[in-house]
Amino acid sequence: xxxxxxxxxxxxxxxxxxxxxxxxxxxxxxxxxxxxxxxxxxxxxxxxxxxxxxxxxxxxxxxxxxxxxxxxxxxxxxxxxxxxxxxxxxxxxxxxxxxxxxxxxxxxxxxxxxxxxxxxxxxxxxxxxxxxxxxxxxxxxxxxxxxxxxxxxxxxxxxxxxxxxxxx
Numbered sequence: 457x458x459x460x461x462x463x464x465x466x467x468x469x470x471x472x473x474x475x476x477x478x479x480x481x482x483x484x485x486x487x488x489x490x491x492x493x494x495x496x497x498x499x500x501x502x503x504x505x506x507x508x509x510x511x512x513x514x515x516x517x518x519x520x521x522x523x524x525x526x527x528x529x530x531x532x533x534x535x536x537x538x539x540x541x542x543x544x545x546x547x548x549x550x551x552x553x554x555x556x557x558x559x560x561x562x563x564x565x566x567x568x569x570x571x572x573x574x575x576x577x578x579x580x581x582x583x584x585x586x587x588x589x590x591x592x593x594x595x596x597x598x599x600x601x602x603x604x605x606x607x608x609x610x611x612x613x614x615x616x617x618x619x620x621x622x623x624x
Contacts, residue, residue, distance in 0.1 A: 458485050459499045459535070467509035470545045473556040474507075480560035481505075481567075484595035488564065491587070494572030500535035503570070505563050513540030529562040537566030557596070564588050564595075 461481065465474060489499060508516070510526045516538055518524030528543040539562045541555075548558035565588050575581040592598075 457501075458489065460502045461485070462502060462504045463507075464504070465507040466512065467507050467541050469509050470541045470555060472507065472541060472559055473554075476554075476556040477560045477563065480556070480592070480595050481563045484560070484564050484591045485567070487591045487594055488567045488571060492571040493568070493574070493583075497570075497572040499567065499570050503535045503537065503567065505537045505539065505566070507539050507541045507559065510540060510542040513538060513543065528558075529566050531566040531569035533570070535570065537563060537570075539563065539566075557592075560595075561588060561592055564591055 461478070463474065463478060465472065492498070513530065514524055514526040516530055517527050520532075521530070526540050526543050528540050528547060530538045530540075532538075539559055541559060544558040544562050545555045548555045551558070565584075568584055568588055568591075573580070573584040573587065575584045
């Protein structure tokens with residue numbers, strides 16, 4: 457059974473097409489649960505996804521992970537995903553795609569953390585990032601005919617670690 461996703465936008469600094477984000481993440485949800493990193497891992501019955509501004513995400517990052525800098529996504533094991541939208545927007549500019557795409561990617565990243573994926577070592581980071589990119593491509597329809605994808609099909613190479621954090 458798939459969890460209920462509850463969304464909250466508590467930031468106003470960056471305009472985000474939350475409808476597109478929700479559509480992508482909803483399409484990605486069954487793909488995420490299909491291959492948990494650890495056998496037997498399941499998502500909580502409800503996952504809360506909150507969009508935050510730079511100061512708010514930095515405060516949480518400092519309080520729970522002892523790093524007072526802003527980050528793009530923080531995942532708590534009880535089923536809460538916090539997305540730092542200004543950081544996600546900066547990443548979207550860096551990788552040349554829409555903000556809604558990057559916010560959706562952050563949500564998928566958080567869902568994968570809840571399913572046992574991690575990015576603390578280079579080996580695990582490569583595995584996790586490959587999985588999230590695979591899911592995102594499928595959820596957005598990137599492999600469909602030209603002109604039918606949710607976001608532009610061209611995606612830059614070399615996406616590296618993007619400063620994500622996870623509450624253990």
